[in-house]
Structures are given as C-alpha cells and as structure tokens.
Amino acid sequence: MKRFFVLLAFSLAVLGRFAATGKADEPFRPQAGAFPALEKAYSYRGEIVFVDHVNRRGSIRVQGEGTYYRNPPHPFAMLPYGIVRYHNAPADLRDIPLGTVMHVRAFLPPDPKISAVPVLPVDNRKKTAGYSGAGIAPAENHVLLLEDDPSHCQREGLRWKLKEVEVKDGAGMISASRETELGDDTEAHEEQLTFDAATRIWRGRECLGVTDLIDEGTWPATGKQSLGGQAVLLGITWKPTPGGVFTRFHISDIWLDDTAMRRAAKLQAETHKAFIRTRWMPAWVDAVEYGKFGHATVTVTLFGGMAPTLYADFRQGVDVTVNASENTLKHAGGHYGAAHMASKGPIVSITKSDGDTPLGSSGIQVTFETDLLIEGIRPTRVVRVCPNSWPRVQVPREEYLGDGSSKFEHRFPTPAIFPTY
Structure with a gap:
C-alpha cells in the first residue's frame, strides 16, 4: 500500500508537467457572426477515442491531474468554423486515427439550446472526479482548433529533443523534452515515451522501423544510448502501460527531418x-x-484553415452555387444533389482583409448575386459555397439533412439511422 501511494505521488507530479493548462482564466462563449479570439480559448489535450465525423463531433480522453486511464471520454463538437490540423495540414475529423493525442483550443457552447454535445456547468473544468483528478471534463467543449502534436509544435515553434533511447526486444523507451527551436526553453521537462515495432520512423523519402535503425547501427540492439538532443517531430498516442504507471504516452511516428x-x-x-x-x-x-422576385445580393465570409489553392478558385465573374447548411456543416438538402435547390449566380466582388485574420476566418469575403434566394441564406447562418469549376457529386446520405424535413432531432442520430434488414 505504501508503494502504491509513492507511485501515485510520483505520477501526479509527472502529470503536473504533462497536463494542459488553459490560458483563458474566464470561460468565454462565442457570439453568432463573430470569430472568437484564440487567446480566449481554454486549452487541453488528450487522445481521440470516438469520432462522429458527419456531425463534426467526438470524444477525447482529456489529460488531467490524476490517473489517465480512468478518465472517461469527454464529448466535444467542432465549431462550424473550427479547424482540424493533422500532420501540419488541413484535415477533417475522419482523417484522425483513433488514439491520436490532440491539442484542443475550445469555448463554451455558442448556443446551449442547439449544442450537439452535452452542456456542462461553466466551472466544470475545476471539478474533481475521484482518481482522475480535476480538468478531465471542461465545459469548453466547442472546439476552435484541434491539432496533432506535429501541427502544434510547428505552429508554436517547438521541437522534441531526443536525449536517450533504451531498447529491448525491438521496443523500449525514449527520454525527450519538447523545447523551443532555439533551444532556450529553460522550463522544458524531460519525459519518458514508449515505442515499439509498429513505430514508424520517417527519414527523407524513407519509412523505417525500429529494426532498420538497429541494423544500421543508429540505435543499439539492446541497452541504452545517448541521442545527443536530436531535434525531431513526434506523433503521440496512448497505450495501456504495464508496471503501475498511470500516464505514459507512446510514439507512433518520428519525423527525423523537414x-x-x-x-x-x-x-x-x-x-x-x-x-x-x-x-x-x-x-x-x-x-x-433583397431585391424583387427572389433576387438578392449576398456577402459571405469563407471559413479559414483551407489550402490556398481552394481560395484561389473564388474569383470575380466565376459562377457559384450556394446551399444552406447546418452548424455541423451538413448540407440542408441533398436527395437530388446539393445543387438541386441551391442558389446560383456570379461572384460580383472579392474582398480580402489586410490586417490580422482571426483563426477560423479566411479573411475573404465573397459577394455574389442570385435570382433565387433560398430560405437558409440569412445573416449569421452557415452555408456551403461551390465554384462551378468544382466537381458535382452526390454526397452520402448521412452528410445531408432531408429535403424539406429538417428537424432538430436530426442532429442526434438514433439507432433508426441504421437500415432494417
């Protein structure tokens, strides 16, 4: 029993270094039609354990102050303008492998009445849950930025510095610390991370395994070896760990060079x-x-986080098709294709912001004209916009609401979504 409490105290001390600390002291609730400042977001991290990609929501096991494996999955929802980053590139939730440790910047639900995940007490991040400790279920569960560790490190100017490797039977442990690229981070803490035969090691155009590094003499076949502070980027996951260790993260990938x-x-x-x-x-x-007989001139702001080549397709004179959307970014209708009942017309002007653009916004405003304005195109409402040069395809049934029968209940699929055989 004494050994258990010693281990618990040690693990809690380590977790104090691991645990994400929210920079926003006061909970913040975004307002419709305004992009919130990233600085007001609450930050935490944990592994993705469930994804409902068509509703842009999921669950994450949040790292708190206590025993990680006991922490129940915490639901989150992406804001309509929320950005997902994977491998330092734009991504959709469907691209993130389960188990990936992600960094989260999130807010209170903008409108609790239509939240796609449970609404929690505002101070929930301070509540303690048994051995899990505090911080495992923050009320800030509407996400502005969701990024994996390589994306987070490159955005923040960080690198992992590898100190030492210990190998046994093709698996083992790496001692490393996440530091600034300049190496002047005096507060960096050394961490122990596991790896195994499934860990991918990327070097230039090569994909290597642990045995490849052993065969070429870069790593020892057994025992310890100094790595001299080698700067790398790491893909981080979590796996159950033997030996009574409450929290220890695992390396899925190592990128050895740019x-x-x-x-x-x-x-x-x-x-x-x-x-x-x-x-x-x-x-x-x-x-x-509004004009006459359904004619209108509409101005929209394109959401941020996309590849520049996508924004380049929006040019003055280009015809666009605009369909109403739900806050989960589902098309409002699609039985006959998303373009069937959508508004159509030419772009009459493009405006690009000169100053700093808040995360979530592209800073690009598109104004188009249409002679048939559909109901879902109203100020602050979310839409989907398609330049006519893009392909016209049928989106899968789960990615659009029923034509003319949109209901609040459609946000929360029940077992009825499955076919009857």
Whole structure:
C-alpha cells in the first residue's frame, strides 16, 4: 500500500508537467457572426477515442491531474468554423486515427439550446472526479482548433529533443523534452515515451522501423544510448502501460527531418483538398440585400484553415452555387444533389482583409448575386459555397439533412439511422 501511494505521488507530479493548462482564466462563449479570439480559448489535450465525423463531433480522453486511464471520454463538437490540423495540414475529423493525442483550443457552447454535445456547468473544468483528478471534463467543449502534436509544435515553434533511447526486444523507451527551436526553453521537462515495432520512423523519402535503425547501427540492439538532443517531430498516442504507471504516452511516428514532415503534410493537404471540392467550402452569411422576385445580393465570409489553392478558385465573374447548411456543416438538402435547390449566380466582388485574420476566418469575403434566394441564406447562418469549376457529386446520405424535413432531432442520430434488414 505504501508503494502504491509513492507511485501515485510520483505520477501526479509527472502529470503536473504533462497536463494542459488553459490560458483563458474566464470561460468565454462565442457570439453568432463573430470569430472568437484564440487567446480566449481554454486549452487541453488528450487522445481521440470516438469520432462522429458527419456531425463534426467526438470524444477525447482529456489529460488531467490524476490517473489517465480512468478518465472517461469527454464529448466535444467542432465549431462550424473550427479547424482540424493533422500532420501540419488541413484535415477533417475522419482523417484522425483513433488514439491520436490532440491539442484542443475550445469555448463554451455558442448556443446551449442547439449544442450537439452535452452542456456542462461553466466551472466544470475545476471539478474533481475521484482518481482522475480535476480538468478531465471542461465545459469548453466547442472546439476552435484541434491539432496533432506535429501541427502544434510547428505552429508554436517547438521541437522534441531526443536525449536517450533504451531498447529491448525491438521496443523500449525514449527520454525527450519538447523545447523551443532555439533551444532556450529553460522550463522544458524531460519525459519518458514508449515505442515499439509498429513505430514508424520517417527519414527523407524513407519509412523505417525500429529494426532498420538497429541494423544500421543508429540505435543499439539492446541497452541504452545517448541521442545527443536530436531535434525531431513526434506523433503521440496512448497505450495501456504495464508496471503501475498511470500516464505514459507512446510514439507512433518520428519525423527525423523537414523533408519527411513536408511529405506527410503534402499528402494530408491533398486528401483535404479533394474532400472540400466535393463537400464545398463552408462560410457564413454576413449580409443579404433583397431585391424583387427572389433576387438578392449576398456577402459571405469563407471559413479559414483551407489550402490556398481552394481560395484561389473564388474569383470575380466565376459562377457559384450556394446551399444552406447546418452548424455541423451538413448540407440542408441533398436527395437530388446539393445543387438541386441551391442558389446560383456570379461572384460580383472579392474582398480580402489586410490586417490580422482571426483563426477560423479566411479573411475573404465573397459577394455574389442570385435570382433565387433560398430560405437558409440569412445573416449569421452557415452555408456551403461551390465554384462551378468544382466537381458535382452526390454526397452520402448521412452528410445531408432531408429535403424539406429538417428537424432538430436530426442532429442526434438514433439507432433508426441504421437500415432494417
């Protein structure tokens, strides 16, 4: 029993270094039609354990002050303009492997009445849950930025510095600390991370395994070896750990150089570009100038976080198709294709912001004219916009609401969504 409490005290001390600390002291609730400042977001991290990608929500096991494996999955929802980053490139929730440790910047639900996940007491981040400790279920569960560790490190100017490796039977432990690229981070704490035969090691255009590094003499076949503070980027996951260790994270990937990381980012960026071209660019409506007989001039702000080549397709004179959308970015209708009942017309002007653009916004306003304005295009409402150069495809049934029968209940699928055989 004494050994248990010694281990518990040690683990809690380590967790104090691991635990994400929210910079926003006061909970913040975003307002419709305004992009919130990243500085007001509460930050935490944990592993993705469930994803409902079509409703842009999921669950994350949040790292708190206590025993990590006891922490129940915590539901989260992406804000309509929320950004997902994977391998330092734009991503969709469907791209994130389960178990990936993600960094979260989140707010209170903008409108609790239509939250797609449970609404919690505002001070819930301070509550303690048994051995899990505090911080495992923050009320800030509407996410502005969700990013994996390589994305987080490159955005913050950080690198992992590898200190020592210990190998036994093709697996083992790495001692490392996450530091600034300049190496002047005096508060960096050394951490112990596991690896195994499934860990991928990326070097230039090569994908290596642990045995490859052993065979070439870079790592020892057994025992310890200094790595001299080698700067790398790491993919972090979590796996159950033997030996009574309450929290220890696992390395899924090691990127040894910039070439390897850039290749991973390029592949992910291409995946996301293909996805957006078939689902359309999300935006919200800034203003509508009504004309006669359904004619209108509409101004929208395109959401941020996309590849520059996607924004480049929006040009003055280009015809666009605009469909109403739900806050989960589902199309409002799609039985006959998203374009069937959508508004159509030419872009009459493009405005780009000169100053700093808040995260979530592209800073690009598109004004288009249409001779048939559909109901869902109103100020502050979310829409999907498609330049006519993009392909016209049928989106899967789960990614749109029923034509003319949109109900609040559709936000929360029941077992009835499954076919009867």
